[in-house]
Amino acid sequence: MATTQNLYTGNGSTTNYSFTFEYISQEDVKASLNGTATTAFTLANATTVAFNTAPANGDNIIIFRDTANETTSATFFAGSAIKGEDLNANFEQVLYVAQETENNSLSTLGDTMTGQLNMSNQKIVSLGTPTAATDASNKSYVDSLITTHQAQVDAAAASAAAAATSETNAATSETNAATSASTSSTQATNSTNSATASANSATASATSATASATSATASAGSATTATTQATNASNSASTASTQATNSANSASAGATSASQAATSATNAATSATSSSTSATAAASSAASALAAFDNFDDTYLGAKASDPTTDNDGDPLTAGDLYFNTTSDVMKLYTGSNWVTAYVPGDAANISFTAAGNLAGTNVQTAIQELDTEKVQKTAATGSAELPSGTAAQRDGSPAAGFIRFNTDVTQFEGYTGSAWASVGGGATGGGSDTWAVEHDNTITSSYTISTGKNVISAGPLTVNSGATVTVPSGSNWVIV
Helix, strand or coil: CCCCEEEEECCCCCCEEECCCCCCCHHHEEEEECCEEECCEEEEECCEEEECCCCCCCCEEEEEECCCCCCCCCCCCCCCCCCHHHHHHHHHHHHHHHHHHHHHCCCCCCCCCCCCCCCCCCCCCCCCCCCCCCCCCCHHHHHHHHHHHHHHHHHHHHHHHHHHHHHHHHHHHHHHHHHHHHHHHHHHHHHHHHHHHHHHHHHHHHHCCCCCHHHHHHHHHHHHHHHHHHHHHHHHHHHHHHHHHHHHHHHHHHHHHHHHHHHHHHHHHHHHHHHHHHHHHHHHHHHHHHHHHHHHHHHEEEEECCCCCECCCCCECCCCCEEEECCCCEEEEECCCCEEECCCCCCHHHCECCCCCCCCCCEHHHHHHHHHHHCCEECCCCCCEECCEECHHHCCCCCCCCCEEEECCCCEEEEECCCCEEECCCCCECCCCCCCECCCCCEECCCEECCCCCEEEECCCCEECCCCCEECCCCCEEEEC
Protein backbone atom coordinates (compact mmCIF):
# COMPACT_ATOMS: atom_id res chain seq x y z
CA MET A 1 0.00 0.00 0.00
CA ALA A 2 1.42 3.40 -0.99
CA THR A 3 2.36 5.84 1.81
CA THR A 4 0.09 8.91 1.90
CA GLN A 5 0.54 9.99 5.53
CA ASN A 6 3.01 9.98 8.47
CA LEU A 7 2.06 9.85 12.18
CA TYR A 8 3.86 11.49 15.14
CA THR A 9 3.26 12.29 18.83
CA GLY A 10 4.05 15.84 20.01
CA ASN A 11 6.54 16.47 22.83
CA GLY A 12 5.83 20.17 23.49
CA SER A 13 9.12 21.42 21.95
CA THR A 14 9.58 19.98 18.42
CA THR A 15 8.12 22.08 15.58
CA ASN A 16 9.59 20.36 12.48
CA TYR A 17 8.35 16.93 11.33
CA SER A 18 9.43 15.20 8.09
CA PHE A 19 7.19 13.22 5.74
CA THR A 20 7.99 10.52 3.16
CA PHE A 21 5.23 10.73 0.54
CA GLU A 22 5.41 12.41 -2.89
CA TYR A 23 3.01 15.19 -3.89
CA ILE A 24 2.11 17.34 -6.92
CA SER A 25 1.61 20.73 -5.26
CA GLN A 26 2.58 22.14 -1.85
CA GLU A 27 -1.13 22.87 -1.30
CA ASP A 28 -1.72 19.09 -1.30
CA VAL A 29 0.33 18.68 1.93
CA LYS A 30 -2.03 18.87 4.95
CA ALA A 31 -1.74 18.36 8.73
CA SER A 32 -4.05 17.66 11.68
CA LEU A 33 -3.67 17.79 15.48
CA ASN A 34 -5.76 15.38 17.56
CA GLY A 35 -8.07 14.75 14.58
CA THR A 36 -8.64 18.46 13.75
CA ALA A 37 -7.19 19.92 10.53
CA THR A 38 -4.78 22.86 10.98
CA THR A 39 -3.16 25.36 8.61
CA ALA A 40 -0.79 26.79 11.23
CA PHE A 41 2.33 25.46 9.49
CA THR A 42 4.69 26.06 6.56
CA LEU A 43 7.02 23.81 4.56
CA ALA A 44 10.56 24.19 5.92
CA ASN A 45 11.73 22.28 2.84
CA ALA A 46 10.29 19.86 0.28
CA THR A 47 9.84 17.06 2.87
CA THR A 48 9.47 18.86 6.23
CA VAL A 49 6.45 20.51 7.88
CA ALA A 50 7.24 23.34 10.32
CA PHE A 51 4.40 24.11 12.78
CA ASN A 52 4.04 27.75 13.88
CA THR A 53 3.84 26.51 17.50
CA ALA A 54 5.26 23.21 18.77
CA PRO A 55 2.44 20.64 19.26
CA ALA A 56 1.78 19.91 22.95
CA ASN A 57 3.12 16.82 24.68
CA GLY A 58 0.98 13.82 23.71
CA ASP A 59 -0.73 15.54 20.74
CA ASN A 60 -1.63 13.15 17.90
CA ILE A 61 0.02 14.57 14.73
CA ILE A 62 -0.91 13.40 11.21
CA ILE A 63 0.89 14.80 8.14
CA PHE A 64 -0.98 13.65 5.04
CA ARG A 65 -1.48 14.21 1.32
CA ASP A 66 -4.85 15.39 -0.06
CA THR A 67 -4.44 15.74 -3.83
CA ALA A 68 -6.72 18.34 -5.49
CA ASN A 69 -9.23 16.54 -7.71
CA GLU A 70 -11.65 19.30 -8.75
CA THR A 71 -10.09 19.39 -12.24
CA THR A 72 -7.51 17.35 -14.14
CA SER A 73 -3.96 18.62 -14.46
CA ALA A 74 -4.23 18.84 -18.25
CA THR A 75 -7.20 19.23 -20.62
CA PHE A 76 -7.24 17.90 -24.19
CA PHE A 77 -9.21 19.50 -27.03
CA ALA A 78 -10.31 18.14 -30.39
CA GLY A 79 -7.44 18.26 -32.88
CA SER A 80 -4.83 19.24 -30.26
CA ALA A 81 -1.53 17.44 -29.85
CA ILE A 82 -1.39 14.89 -27.02
CA LYS A 83 1.78 15.33 -25.02
CA GLY A 84 3.24 12.51 -22.97
CA GLU A 85 3.99 14.90 -20.09
CA ASP A 86 0.31 15.97 -19.98
CA LEU A 87 -0.87 12.35 -19.95
CA ASN A 88 1.64 11.52 -17.22
CA ALA A 89 0.48 14.53 -15.16
CA ASN A 90 -3.15 13.35 -15.39
CA PHE A 91 -2.18 9.75 -14.60
CA GLU A 92 -0.11 10.87 -11.59
CA GLN A 93 -3.03 12.97 -10.27
CA VAL A 94 -5.49 10.07 -10.63
CA LEU A 95 -2.96 7.63 -9.07
CA TYR A 96 -2.45 9.87 -6.03
CA VAL A 97 -6.21 10.36 -5.53
CA ALA A 98 -6.76 6.57 -5.80
CA GLN A 99 -3.99 5.87 -3.25
CA GLU A 100 -5.51 8.39 -0.81
CA THR A 101 -8.98 6.92 -1.34
CA GLU A 102 -7.67 3.40 -0.62
CA ASN A 103 -5.74 4.47 2.50
CA ASN A 104 -8.64 6.53 3.91
CA SER A 105 -11.38 3.94 3.30
CA LEU A 106 -12.48 0.99 5.44
CA SER A 107 -12.54 -2.50 3.97
CA THR A 108 -15.88 -4.33 4.05
CA LEU A 109 -13.88 -7.42 5.12
CA GLY A 110 -12.92 -5.69 8.39
CA ASP A 111 -10.55 -2.82 9.17
CA THR A 112 -9.28 -0.55 11.97
CA MET A 113 -10.17 3.13 12.32
CA THR A 114 -7.64 5.74 13.46
CA GLY A 115 -10.08 8.63 14.07
CA GLN A 116 -13.44 9.31 15.63
CA LEU A 117 -16.63 8.06 13.98
CA ASN A 118 -19.50 10.59 13.75
CA MET A 119 -22.80 8.84 12.90
CA SER A 120 -24.74 12.14 12.50
CA ASN A 121 -27.78 10.79 14.40
CA GLN A 122 -27.95 7.65 12.21
CA LYS A 123 -28.38 4.06 13.48
CA ILE A 124 -26.15 0.99 13.32
CA VAL A 125 -28.35 -1.99 12.45
CA SER A 126 -27.79 -5.76 12.80
CA LEU A 127 -25.14 -5.26 15.53
CA GLY A 128 -23.91 -8.51 17.13
CA THR A 129 -23.95 -9.33 20.86
CA PRO A 130 -20.82 -7.89 22.55
CA THR A 131 -18.22 -10.30 23.95
CA ALA A 132 -15.33 -7.99 24.93
CA ALA A 133 -15.37 -5.08 27.38
CA THR A 134 -14.73 -2.59 24.53
CA ASP A 135 -17.38 -3.98 22.13
CA ALA A 136 -20.40 -1.83 21.19
CA SER A 137 -23.68 -3.00 22.77
CA ASN A 138 -26.92 -3.63 20.89
CA LYS A 139 -30.40 -2.78 22.26
CA SER A 140 -31.27 -6.40 23.10
CA TYR A 141 -28.14 -6.75 25.24
CA VAL A 142 -28.78 -3.46 27.06
CA ASP A 143 -32.46 -4.35 27.66
CA SER A 144 -31.40 -7.67 29.23
CA LEU A 145 -29.01 -5.83 31.59
CA ILE A 146 -31.77 -3.44 32.63
CA THR A 147 -34.14 -6.38 33.27
CA THR A 148 -31.48 -8.15 35.41
CA HIS A 149 -30.70 -5.08 37.52
CA GLN A 150 -34.42 -4.27 37.91
CA ALA A 151 -34.91 -7.68 39.55
CA GLN A 152 -32.11 -6.84 41.98
CA VAL A 153 -33.69 -3.46 42.75
CA ASP A 154 -37.07 -5.12 43.35
CA ALA A 155 -35.46 -7.71 45.70
CA ALA A 156 -33.67 -4.96 47.65
CA ALA A 157 -36.91 -2.97 47.96
CA ALA A 158 -38.72 -6.08 49.26
CA SER A 159 -35.92 -6.65 51.79
CA ALA A 160 -36.16 -3.02 52.93
CA ALA A 161 -39.96 -3.35 53.33
CA ALA A 162 -39.53 -6.55 55.39
CA ALA A 163 -36.92 -4.85 57.57
CA ALA A 164 -39.25 -1.89 58.13
CA THR A 165 -42.05 -4.30 59.15
CA SER A 166 -39.64 -6.09 61.53
CA GLU A 167 -38.64 -2.73 63.01
CA THR A 168 -42.30 -1.80 63.56
CA ASN A 169 -43.01 -5.15 65.23
CA ALA A 170 -39.95 -4.75 67.44
CA ALA A 171 -41.07 -1.27 68.48
CA THR A 172 -44.53 -2.64 69.29
CA SER A 173 -42.96 -5.47 71.35
CA GLU A 174 -40.78 -2.94 73.17
CA THR A 175 -43.85 -0.83 73.99
CA ASN A 176 -45.73 -3.91 75.23
CA ALA A 177 -42.73 -4.94 77.38
CA ALA A 178 -42.49 -1.47 78.89
CA THR A 179 -46.21 -1.58 79.68
CA SER A 180 -45.77 -5.03 81.25
CA ALA A 181 -42.82 -3.79 83.33
CA SER A 182 -44.82 -0.81 84.52
CA THR A 183 -47.72 -3.12 85.52
CA SER A 184 -45.33 -5.49 87.34
CA SER A 185 -43.72 -2.55 89.15
CA THR A 186 -47.15 -1.38 90.28
CA GLN A 187 -47.94 -4.89 91.44
CA ALA A 188 -44.60 -5.04 93.35
CA THR A 189 -45.35 -1.73 95.05
CA ASN A 190 -48.78 -2.95 96.01
CA SER A 191 -47.26 -6.20 97.34
CA THR A 192 -44.66 -4.28 99.37
CA ASN A 193 -47.34 -2.09 100.84
CA SER A 194 -49.34 -5.19 101.65
CA ALA A 195 -46.27 -6.78 103.26
CA THR A 196 -45.67 -3.64 105.32
CA ALA A 197 -49.27 -3.66 106.46
CA SER A 198 -49.01 -7.37 107.26
CA ALA A 199 -45.79 -6.80 109.27
CA ASN A 200 -47.46 -4.05 111.22
CA SER A 201 -50.36 -6.38 111.80
CA ALA A 202 -47.94 -9.16 112.92
CA THR A 203 -46.28 -6.81 115.42
CA ALA A 204 -49.64 -5.86 116.81
CA SER A 205 -50.59 -9.53 116.95
CA ALA A 206 -47.31 -10.47 118.72
CA THR A 207 -47.91 -7.78 121.32
CA SER A 208 -51.32 -9.25 121.99
CA ALA A 209 -50.12 -12.86 121.53
CA THR A 210 -50.53 -13.58 125.09
CA ALA A 211 -54.06 -12.33 124.83
CA SER A 212 -55.02 -14.35 121.83
CA ALA A 213 -52.98 -17.31 120.42
CA THR A 214 -55.48 -17.78 117.66
CA SER A 215 -55.03 -14.19 116.58
CA ALA A 216 -51.21 -14.63 116.62
CA THR A 217 -51.38 -17.74 114.48
CA ALA A 218 -53.68 -15.99 112.00
CA SER A 219 -51.34 -12.99 111.85
CA ALA A 220 -48.35 -15.27 111.22
CA GLY A 221 -50.19 -16.94 108.30
CA SER A 222 -51.09 -13.54 106.92
CA ALA A 223 -47.44 -12.48 107.14
CA THR A 224 -46.31 -15.60 105.29
CA THR A 225 -48.85 -14.96 102.50
CA ALA A 226 -47.68 -11.37 102.17
CA THR A 227 -44.03 -12.46 101.90
CA THR A 228 -44.96 -14.92 99.15
CA GLN A 229 -46.81 -12.19 97.28
CA ALA A 230 -43.82 -9.86 97.57
CA THR A 231 -41.50 -12.55 96.20
CA ASN A 232 -43.88 -13.18 93.24
CA ALA A 233 -44.09 -9.48 92.54
CA SER A 234 -40.27 -9.20 92.48
CA ASN A 235 -40.01 -12.17 90.10
CA SER A 236 -42.64 -10.59 87.84
CA ALA A 237 -40.68 -7.32 87.79
CA SER A 238 -37.46 -9.19 86.87
CA THR A 239 -39.27 -11.02 84.05
CA ALA A 240 -40.70 -7.75 82.72
CA SER A 241 -37.22 -6.15 82.79
CA THR A 242 -35.77 -9.11 80.82
CA GLN A 243 -38.59 -8.81 78.25
CA ALA A 244 -37.90 -5.08 77.93
CA THR A 245 -34.17 -5.77 77.32
CA ASN A 246 -35.00 -8.44 74.71
CA SER A 247 -37.43 -6.07 73.02
CA ALA A 248 -34.77 -3.33 72.93
CA ASN A 249 -32.24 -5.78 71.43
CA SER A 250 -34.82 -6.88 68.82
CA ALA A 251 -35.56 -3.26 67.97
CA SER A 252 -31.81 -2.53 67.57
CA ALA A 253 -31.39 -5.60 65.34
CA GLY A 254 -34.40 -4.53 63.30
CA ALA A 255 -32.97 -1.01 62.88
CA THR A 256 -29.60 -2.49 61.75
CA SER A 257 -31.38 -4.78 59.28
CA ALA A 258 -33.40 -1.84 57.97
CA SER A 259 -30.23 0.24 57.55
CA GLN A 260 -28.52 -2.61 55.68
CA ALA A 261 -31.58 -3.07 53.48
CA ALA A 262 -31.66 0.66 52.73
CA THR A 263 -27.93 0.56 51.82
CA SER A 264 -28.56 -2.46 49.57
CA ALA A 265 -31.45 -0.63 47.89
CA THR A 266 -29.24 2.45 47.36
CA ASN A 267 -26.45 0.31 45.86
CA ALA A 268 -28.93 -1.47 43.61
CA ALA A 269 -30.37 1.87 42.46
CA THR A 270 -26.84 3.17 41.78
CA SER A 271 -26.04 0.01 39.80
CA ALA A 272 -29.24 0.39 37.81
CA THR A 273 -28.39 4.05 37.07
CA SER A 274 -24.86 3.06 35.96
CA SER A 275 -26.29 0.32 33.75
CA SER A 276 -28.76 2.77 32.22
CA THR A 277 -25.96 5.30 31.60
CA SER A 278 -23.81 2.59 30.02
CA ALA A 279 -26.73 1.49 27.87
CA THR A 280 -27.33 5.08 26.72
CA ALA A 281 -23.62 5.56 25.90
CA ALA A 282 -23.56 2.23 24.04
CA ALA A 283 -26.64 3.17 22.06
CA SER A 284 -25.11 6.56 21.21
CA SER A 285 -21.86 4.88 20.17
CA ALA A 286 -23.75 2.39 18.05
CA ALA A 287 -25.76 5.19 16.41
CA SER A 288 -22.56 7.15 15.64
CA ALA A 289 -20.86 4.07 14.17
CA LEU A 290 -23.88 3.31 12.01
CA ALA A 291 -24.04 6.87 10.64
CA ALA A 292 -20.36 6.77 9.67
CA PHE A 293 -20.74 3.37 8.00
CA ASP A 294 -23.87 4.53 6.15
CA ASN A 295 -22.01 7.63 4.91
CA PHE A 296 -19.10 5.46 3.70
CA ASP A 297 -21.50 2.92 2.16
CA ASP A 298 -23.20 5.75 0.23
CA THR A 299 -19.85 6.96 -1.16
CA TYR A 300 -18.13 3.65 -2.01
CA LEU A 301 -20.83 1.49 -3.60
CA GLY A 302 -18.75 -1.71 -3.81
CA ALA A 303 -18.35 -4.06 -6.80
CA LYS A 304 -20.97 -3.97 -9.56
CA ALA A 305 -21.23 -5.29 -13.13
CA SER A 306 -22.50 -1.98 -14.62
CA ASP A 307 -22.87 1.71 -13.78
CA PRO A 308 -25.42 2.12 -10.92
CA THR A 309 -28.11 4.83 -11.07
CA THR A 310 -28.61 5.20 -7.29
CA ASP A 311 -26.51 4.68 -4.17
CA ASN A 312 -26.82 1.58 -1.94
CA ASP A 313 -29.79 3.18 -0.07
CA GLY A 314 -31.66 3.93 -3.29
CA ASP A 315 -30.89 7.68 -3.00
CA PRO A 316 -29.65 9.83 -5.94
CA LEU A 317 -25.95 9.61 -6.79
CA THR A 318 -23.62 12.44 -5.69
CA ALA A 319 -20.38 13.70 -7.24
CA GLY A 320 -17.42 11.75 -5.84
CA ASP A 321 -19.21 8.36 -5.51
CA LEU A 322 -17.01 5.35 -6.36
CA TYR A 323 -17.55 1.70 -7.35
CA PHE A 324 -15.51 -1.14 -8.90
CA ASN A 325 -16.74 -2.30 -12.33
CA THR A 326 -16.31 -6.10 -12.44
CA THR A 327 -16.98 -6.19 -16.20
CA SER A 328 -14.06 -3.94 -17.20
CA ASP A 329 -12.06 -4.43 -13.94
CA VAL A 330 -11.62 -0.68 -13.29
CA MET A 331 -12.56 1.73 -10.49
CA LYS A 332 -15.14 4.31 -11.66
CA LEU A 333 -15.96 7.79 -10.33
CA TYR A 334 -19.27 9.68 -10.59
CA THR A 335 -18.67 13.27 -11.79
CA GLY A 336 -22.16 14.50 -10.95
CA SER A 337 -23.58 13.65 -14.38
CA ASN A 338 -21.86 10.47 -15.60
CA TRP A 339 -19.44 7.69 -14.58
CA VAL A 340 -15.79 7.91 -15.66
CA THR A 341 -12.76 5.70 -15.03
CA ALA A 342 -11.31 6.77 -11.67
CA TYR A 343 -7.73 5.87 -12.61
CA VAL A 344 -5.90 5.11 -15.83
CA PRO A 345 -4.90 1.43 -16.31
CA GLY A 346 -1.42 0.61 -17.58
CA ASP A 347 -2.66 -0.62 -21.02
CA ALA A 348 -3.39 2.31 -23.39
CA ALA A 349 -6.05 0.19 -25.11
CA ASN A 350 -8.12 0.39 -21.87
CA ILE A 351 -8.03 4.22 -21.77
CA SER A 352 -11.28 5.50 -23.29
CA PHE A 353 -11.03 8.18 -25.98
CA THR A 354 -13.84 10.14 -27.63
CA ALA A 355 -13.45 10.01 -31.41
CA ALA A 356 -12.76 13.52 -32.76
CA GLY A 357 -11.88 15.08 -36.10
CA ASN A 358 -10.70 12.43 -38.54
CA LEU A 359 -9.76 10.01 -35.74
CA ALA A 360 -12.14 7.04 -35.54
CA GLY A 361 -10.46 5.24 -32.61
CA THR A 362 -12.27 5.17 -29.23
CA ASN A 363 -9.22 4.45 -27.08
CA VAL A 364 -5.75 5.96 -26.79
CA GLN A 365 -4.00 2.97 -28.43
CA THR A 366 -6.04 3.02 -31.67
CA ALA A 367 -5.93 6.83 -31.84
CA ILE A 368 -2.12 6.79 -31.63
CA GLN A 369 -1.96 4.09 -34.30
CA GLU A 370 -4.15 6.20 -36.60
CA LEU A 371 -1.91 9.22 -36.07
CA ASP A 372 1.15 7.09 -36.87
CA THR A 373 -0.19 5.39 -40.01
CA GLU A 374 -2.71 7.82 -41.56
CA LYS A 375 -1.43 11.33 -40.86
CA VAL A 376 1.45 13.35 -42.41
CA GLN A 377 4.77 12.30 -40.89
CA LYS A 378 8.04 14.23 -40.76
CA THR A 379 11.59 12.98 -41.11
CA ALA A 380 12.90 15.04 -38.17
CA ALA A 381 12.11 18.13 -36.12
CA THR A 382 13.83 20.32 -38.77
CA GLY A 383 13.55 17.83 -41.65
CA SER A 384 10.75 17.39 -44.18
CA ALA A 385 7.07 16.53 -44.15
CA GLU A 386 6.34 13.16 -45.78
CA LEU A 387 3.41 13.92 -48.13
CA PRO A 388 1.40 11.08 -49.70
CA SER A 389 2.56 10.20 -53.22
CA GLY A 390 1.07 8.18 -56.05
CA THR A 391 -0.20 8.19 -59.61
CA ALA A 392 -3.04 10.34 -60.89
CA ALA A 393 -5.27 7.27 -60.81
CA GLN A 394 -4.59 6.94 -57.07
CA ARG A 395 -5.92 10.41 -56.18
CA ASP A 396 -8.74 10.75 -53.56
CA GLY A 397 -12.10 9.72 -55.00
CA SER A 398 -13.87 12.72 -53.40
CA PRO A 399 -11.19 15.37 -52.80
CA ALA A 400 -11.78 18.66 -50.97
CA ALA A 401 -10.16 22.04 -51.59
CA GLY A 402 -6.73 22.20 -49.98
CA PHE A 403 -5.74 18.56 -50.46
CA ILE A 404 -2.04 18.25 -51.43
CA ARG A 405 0.04 15.31 -52.69
CA PHE A 406 2.97 14.33 -54.98
CA ASN A 407 1.98 13.07 -58.46
CA THR A 408 4.45 10.39 -59.58
CA ASP A 409 3.12 10.51 -63.17
CA VAL A 410 4.36 14.08 -63.72
CA THR A 411 6.87 14.13 -60.83
CA GLN A 412 5.30 17.28 -59.40
CA PHE A 413 3.46 18.38 -56.27
CA GLU A 414 -0.23 19.01 -56.90
CA GLY A 415 -3.15 20.43 -54.96
CA TYR A 416 -6.93 20.33 -55.32
CA THR A 417 -8.42 23.80 -55.93
CA GLY A 418 -12.00 22.76 -55.25
CA SER A 419 -12.74 21.99 -58.91
CA ALA A 420 -9.54 20.43 -60.34
CA TRP A 421 -6.05 19.20 -59.48
CA ALA A 422 -3.33 21.78 -60.29
CA SER A 423 0.43 22.03 -59.98
CA VAL A 424 1.65 23.42 -56.68
CA GLY A 425 4.23 26.21 -56.81
CA GLY A 426 3.49 27.61 -60.33
CA GLY A 427 5.44 25.00 -62.25
CA ALA A 428 4.78 24.33 -65.92
CA THR A 429 2.03 21.94 -66.87
CA GLY A 430 0.80 20.27 -70.02
CA GLY A 431 -0.54 17.04 -71.39
CA GLY A 432 0.83 13.80 -69.97
CA SER A 433 4.42 14.34 -68.85
CA ASP A 434 4.92 17.44 -71.05
CA THR A 435 5.61 20.59 -68.99
CA TRP A 436 5.42 23.29 -71.66
CA ALA A 437 2.99 25.91 -70.40
CA VAL A 438 2.29 28.13 -67.43
CA GLU A 439 -1.31 29.22 -66.85
CA HIS A 440 -2.30 32.36 -64.90
CA ASP A 441 -5.37 34.57 -64.47
CA ASN A 442 -5.85 37.53 -66.80
CA THR A 443 -7.51 39.74 -64.16
CA ILE A 444 -5.76 41.21 -61.09
CA THR A 445 -8.31 41.59 -58.29
CA SER A 446 -6.04 42.25 -55.27
CA SER A 447 -3.14 44.64 -54.72
CA TYR A 448 0.35 43.13 -54.88
CA THR A 449 3.93 44.40 -54.42
CA ILE A 450 6.65 42.66 -56.41
CA SER A 451 9.59 41.63 -54.24
CA THR A 452 12.62 43.91 -54.36
CA GLY A 453 15.25 42.63 -56.79
CA LYS A 454 12.76 40.30 -58.55
CA ASN A 455 11.47 40.34 -62.14
CA VAL A 456 7.97 39.24 -63.16
CA ILE A 457 6.74 38.05 -66.59
CA SER A 458 2.99 38.02 -67.36
CA ALA A 459 1.10 37.16 -70.54
CA GLY A 460 -1.20 39.94 -71.66
CA PRO A 461 -3.58 41.36 -71.98
CA LEU A 462 -4.14 41.90 -68.20
CA THR A 463 -6.99 43.76 -66.49
CA VAL A 464 -6.35 45.49 -63.15
CA ASN A 465 -9.61 45.88 -61.27
CA SER A 466 -10.58 49.16 -59.66
CA GLY A 467 -9.03 49.47 -56.21
CA ALA A 468 -6.24 46.98 -56.97
CA THR A 469 -2.67 48.10 -57.60
CA VAL A 470 0.58 46.42 -58.60
CA THR A 471 3.68 48.01 -57.07
CA VAL A 472 7.07 47.57 -58.85
CA PRO A 473 9.86 48.61 -56.48
CA SER A 474 13.14 50.10 -57.65
CA GLY A 475 15.47 47.49 -59.05
CA SER A 476 12.59 45.18 -60.12
CA ASN A 477 10.88 44.77 -63.51
CA TRP A 478 7.44 43.67 -64.70
CA VAL A 479 7.28 42.54 -68.29
CA ILE A 480 3.92 41.84 -70.01
CA VAL A 481 4.24 39.84 -73.29
